[in-house]
Amino acid sequence: MDGSRASGGKKSMREFLSNRWTILVLRIVVGATFIYAGSTKIGNPQAFADSIATFQLLGSQFINLLAMALPPFEILVGVMLLMGWRLRSAAFCAIALAVLFALALGQAIGRGLQVDCGCFGSGEPSVFKTWMSLGRDLLLLVAAVTIYAKGLGWISICGNEH
Amino acid sequence: MKKIPISTLKSDVVMLWALVTTSLCIGLLLNQFRDRPLPLAYQSKQDRMMNVVNNLASAKPVVPSTSEAIPEYVGLDEFRAIVEGKKGVVLDARPEIFHRLGHIPGAVSLPREDFEHAYSQHQDLLSDKSALVAVYCSSSSCEDSELVRDALRKLGYTHATVFKGGWSEWTAAGLPEGKNL
Numbered sequence: 001m002d003g004s005r006a007s008g009g010k011k012s013m014r015e016f017l018s019n020r021w022t023i024l025v026l027r028i029v030v031g032a033t034f035i036y037a038g039s040t041k042i043g044n045p046q047a048f049a050d051s052i053a054t055f056q057l058l059g060s061q062f063i064n065l066l067a068m069a070l071p072p073f074e075i076l077v078g079v080m081l082l083m084g085w086r087l088r089s090a091a092f093c094a095i096a097l098a099v100l101f102a103l104a105l106g107q108a109i110g111r112g113l114q115v116d117c118g119c120f121g122s123g124e125p126s127v128f129k130t131w132m133s134l135g136r137d138l139l140l141l142v143a144a145v146t147i148y149a150k151g152l153g154w155i156s157i158c159g160n161e162h
Numbered sequence: 163m164k165k166i167p168i169s170t171l172k173s174d175v176v177m178l179w180a181l182v183t184t185s186l187c188i189g190l191l192l193n194q195f196r197d198r199p200l201p202l203a204y205q206s207k208q209d210r211m212m213n214v215v216n217n218l219a220s221a222k223p224v225v226p227s228t229s230e231a232i233p234e235y236v237g238l239d240e241f242r243a244i245v246e247g248k249k250g251v252v253l254d255a256r257p258e259i260f261h262r263l264g265h266i267p268g269a270v271s272l273p274r275e276d277f278e279h280a281y282s283q284h285q286d287l288l289s290d291k292s293a294l295v296a297v298y299c300s301s302s303s304c305e306d307s308e309l310v311r312d313a314l315r316k317l318g319y320t321h322a323t324v325f326k327g328g329w330s331e332w333t334a335a336g337l338p339e340g341k342n343l
Contacts, residue, residue, distance in 0.1 A: 066188030
């Protein structure tokens, strides 16, 4: 009885995640988040570079390049997700970004660093905010993986592209 | 989850690479049109501040400080006495937008990120290098006030100090705020 209820729950969850409306909502949420994140940083790359430096991961010759390149990248990926153009590739890029952020945040937490995530513009370094950022990033990762796995380009400029 | 063919994965990786390259080109291009373009190699806040101080010092030779009787930090009570008794200059090292939204009464905006320009604007106020100067920023975790204090000390201000608790400790204590919107 319990087993059949569990398998029924799994099935309805699978159906929910395969629903074109679910995928559309996920695309809008992830796409808008990336566009917002990119647009808050693109105007002040110096502040973003300072945020990146708090992670103590990159050498000085790479920090400014990343600060200049990442905001346009986020905006491009966000626009592609919203428009549904090369949706699967856009979701793949979103996954790559989310994994990159999760690794950076995870190592900062592991090393006990007080970092300023810089995800939505610069702020004060804080351990609590780092955990919050990691949680938000993992949610984005799950959403991006779902979009990638289903690949439904419903309401997109390219139709049902896979 | 259905299996994803290798060819799809390959095209995804190619797309990722193309987007990274395009974004880098856009970022480098945008950087050329900024008022103050980023250099290719990153300079820390401390290094940038030091460059600014060196620029200012080369324009106006600095008289080395002879005594630094004042401590590097002051607590809320001491800082409050400075503010209320108007015993010195109070400087807000946060970005100017935050100063506009609310600041400690009588404080003048001297943002760390725009130090060179703001410092030259407040030359009259900062003409006496032996006067007491207290700097604050957002909270105890920000470093802007310390960077500004260190820059001022290098420029010859012998009595520059930091209120470490900053704006958050001031407002948490329920003390009055100044605004100029």
